[in-house]
Amino acid sequence: MSYKVIVNATLAKFSASHFLKEPFQCSRLHGHNYYISVEVEASLDENYIVVDFIELKEKIKIIAQSLDHRVLIPELSSDLAISETSESIEVVTNTNKRYVFPKIDVILLPLPATTSELLAKFVHDKIKEIYPNKRITIKLEETKNTIAVYKSN
Ligand SMILES: [Zn+2]
Numbered sequence: 001m002s003y004k005v006i007v008n009a010t011l012a013k014f015s016a017s018h019f020l021k022e023p024f025q026c027s028r029l030h031g032h033n034y035y036i037s038v039e040v041e042a043s044l045d046e047n048y049i050v051v052d053f054i055e056l057k058e059k060i061k062i063i064a065q066s067l068d069h070r071v072l073i074p075e076l077s078s079d080l081a082i083s084e085t086s087e088s089i090e091v092v093t094n095t096n097k098r099y100v101f102p103k104i105d106v107i108l109l110p111l112p113a114t115t116s117e118l119l120a121k122f123v124h125d126k127i128k129e130i131y132p133n134k135r136i137t138i139k140l141e142e143t144k145n146t147i148a149v150y151k152s153n
Contacts, residue, residue, distance in 0.1 A: 002041050002135070005050045009035030009141055012060040014068040018114040021079050022095050029099070032142050034067075034116075036060060036123055039151075041135040051131060063126050071101050072119070075108040082108070116140050116148035124150045 017031040038060055040051045075082060079094040089106050091099045111118045120140040127136050137151035 003044055003050045004039055004041045005053065005056070007038045007053070007057055007060060009037040009139070011057060012036040012038075012064040014064040016067050016070050016072050018072040019093075020113060020115065021077075022093070027093070027095070029071075034119070035141040036064060037139040037141075038123075038127060039137040039139075040127075040131060041137070042131075042133065051134065059127065059130055063123055067107060069105075070107040071105055072114040073101075073106055073108050074111040074114050074118075076110055076112045078112070116142045116146070117150065120148045120150035124152070128152060 013033060013035050015031060015033050017029055019029045020026040038056065040056065042050045044050065073082065073089065073091060074080070081092040083090045084103070087103055089101050089103055089108070091101070093099075109119075109122060111122060120138045123140065124136055124138040127138065135152045137149065140148045140150075142148065
């Protein structure tokens, strides 16, 4: 028997900019207001709960804040050449576009791309680290009509 709790998307929002690989239109730098929904499934614990809602909400907020108002750069991309100075990060794409960002505006993510699918997995893995024995589902809204989902097996 398993139970599920849901923290819905209105709680955890982040605004960020990114770009995807050519030839998509999305290869131009652009932004989204992302919303994270988290579902946690498990048996009830000794307190008859799946998870402490307050703690879960705090953890989600911390993850959202780490991404908020940043340029998301996928540092494992084979299509980008990324170099750093003490104050800036330079990114050259496979089509020779060159971006230079102040370091403070950027978060380097251990991902091959910043698609919503991989961002959902990134958030999933962070939550899964905290709750390794629970089944986690992340829904990441890029817009109200486009949602990527990643869930534990
Ligand atoms: Zn996008």
